[in-house]
Amino acid sequence: MTDFHQDGRAGIDAALVRRLIAQQFPQWADLPVTPVKIDGWDNRTYRLGKDLTARLPTHSSYVAAVDKEHRWLPILAPHLPVEIPEAVAKGAPGEGYPHPWAIRRWISGETASTGTVADLDEFARAIAGFILALQNVDASDGPLAGAHSFYRGTPPEHYHDETLEALAALKGRIDTDQAREVWDAALAATWDRSPVWFHGDIASGNLLVRDGRLSAVIDFGTSGVGDPACDLVIAYTFFTGSSRSVFRDAVRQDDAMWARARGWALWKALITEDLTVIERVLSE
Incomplete structure (x- = not known):
């Protein structure tokens, strides 16, 4: 099993995301999972169908953002002049992956x-x-x-x-x-x-x-x-x-x-x- 704590990015791939989705959100299990073209370092992001993304922290130091964003993004959004990420659901550790993770609405641009x-x-x-x-x-x-x-x-x-x-x-x-x-x-x-x-x-x-x-x-x-x-x-x-x-x-x-x-x-x-x-x- 990959040690995500030591090399989180190497252990996260589309196959892992598919397993996590199937386990925790079966309503989306049939949606295709594809890496985004421009990804960050703190999280690996995968497009889930046309309208969603799955966002997985690469290290424990980035985990606090999952709960923080899930709570505060809906509160901030109505006050801001442009679109910001929409929190859809929170995933739990599973399939050997040790961190909570997030499902967001896809934003085009x-x-x-x-x-x-x-x-x-x-x-x-x-x-x-x-x-x-x-x-x-x-x-x-x-x-x-x-x-x-x-x-x-x-x-x-x-x-x-x-x-x-x-x-x-x-x-x-x-x-x-x-x-x-x-x-x-x-x-x-x-x-x-x-x-x-x-x-x-x-x-x-x-x-x-x-x-x-x-x-x-x-x-x-x-x-x-x-x-x-x-x-x-x-x-x-x-x-x-x-x-x-x-x-x-x-x-x-x-x-x-x-x-x-x-x-x-x-x-x-x-x-x-x-x-x-x-x-x-x-x-x-």
């Missing part, structure tokens, strides 16, 4: 890219509108940021040691003195307001486009309530030039929020050695 987005400035305004709408949802009972959100929504200092290690590793390849200044500014710009909803991973891979326009935002696995600075990172990872300026104006966040957002963007770019994003962060 293309992954956002410079080739699929018709107007980047308009797209920037749409993303800003989504972020503001999410922040306006009642957060009083929402899941406080922490391990389930991989510490998105918490102060960036959680990743301080990791950031310093990455800076040391990249010394001589980037301006580490300037990068340290950006990081120190992020640490100093504390969040002192009530928690609000954040998505946690506003990235092109989680944005769907139809007819060149934003149509859906997917994967709320790192969502929660806390400091939403992490949701601004797309300013550095996707937008450039005028679209970045449009996004910054439309999302209406203060300088302290942007200092933390730069820190979040820098941390991720440092640990992945994404020199392009590092340069964007440092050049602002």
Whole structure:
């Protein structure tokens, strides 16, 4: 039997999904199961017929998202300007697979890219509108940021040691003195307001486009309530030039929020050695 805890992705395939469906949801047992073209790392996703998907965490660290999304997606959806995943059912461990898993409604669309987005400035305004709408949802009972959100929504200092290690590793390849200044500014710009909803991973891979326009935002696995600075990172990872300026104006966040957002963007770019994003962060 495959040890899913050690190599979760290797142990998940269409045959496993078919067995789980047959065992737990026999009403869908005759539907074809096919891998999606663009898959994530945290979960393996399979299309189930035309209208559904099966989504299986690849590791125990991603399991918390199953219950979280199942509870909160229906509450968030009516308040947001574009489609988000619809929770249909929750699966249980079985057939040797050790984690709970999810069945969602299929959302059509293309992954956002410079080739699929018709107007980047308009797209920037749409993303800003989504972020503001999410922040306006009642957060009083929402899941406080922490391990389930991989510490998105918490102060960036959680990743301080990791950031310093990455800076040391990249010394001589980037301006580490300037990068340290950006990081120190992020640490100093504390969040002192009530928690609000954040998505946690506003990235092109989680944005769907139809007819060149934003149509859906997917994967709320790192969502929660806390400091939403992490949701601004797309300013550095996707937008450039005028679209970045449009996004910054439309999302209406203060300088302290942007200092933390730069820190979040820098941390991720440092640990992945994404020199392009590092340069964007440092050049602002």
